[in-house]
Amino acid sequence: MQIGIVSDTHDDLDAVHAAVDLFESEGVEAVIHCGDFVAPFSVAPFDADFAFHAVRGNNDGEWNVQSAVESFGTYHGEAAALSFGTDGDADGPVEIAVVHGTSDLVVDALVDCGSYDYVLHGHTHAHGVEERNGTVRVNPGGLPIPVAGADDVFRVATLETGEAGADAVTHHELP
Template structure:
């Protein structure tokens, strides 16, 4: 299963358009919040289903979930924006949540800084932002491949 991961798009359609060639080839797209309304556009132009959660800037958006859990092949995936877990300071609270839910992969956003880290057998992924990168990072998105239990991840700069 090929999963496109995007976050913190903030209604910058020109930046989103640069991600579309990569997202079109995915089986699923995950949007980790800020601006969840962008997912309507992404789904329409890619024709790929989108799993999305609300971020701290989505207070005016239509109802959406703050967290989502789903299975990707044999891996349990947890998606949140991250602002409710203090991810700009530490991944500890998010790591505890992952342990409580028996999660294999955590996808989050909020910091606009890319991250790929494994802690106690759990993979934590933040794709950064295609529109407003921070921390010296480049604009980008992530591609997660899960095949026969094997996980590979690539961050793509746009």
């Protein structure tokens, strides 16, 4: 199963449309947004031909973001624990935790607890993937912002659940 991962789109409709176009061309079955849509209008383009999951980011101040997501997807509030696949799959279901990532302590605790195959987060606008003790931490990136360490281009990621570990994650640069 192919899963799209995106974060920190901050009302940039061109970036949102580019992400949706990539996810559709890659044939993803689900998309997970790690927070910071900012306003409800930038949620609507994710109403596409895939399941959609989202968590709240620190800049999602408009509570109507929740109802916008819930009109076609699943809004999980501050955090989500998702399971993709079934016990009948070769390696069983893939367990995924999702938070926005404003607390490194929380992200590290989710990675280190050993309950998840993947921990997805955003917030830093810097893409990355790190494997620790069987759990893979994934930050898809986000819009470029003038902060040290942030990406200089918009990035998203895809996760192939049939693969294992960090090799299952691909980052994509978008215009």
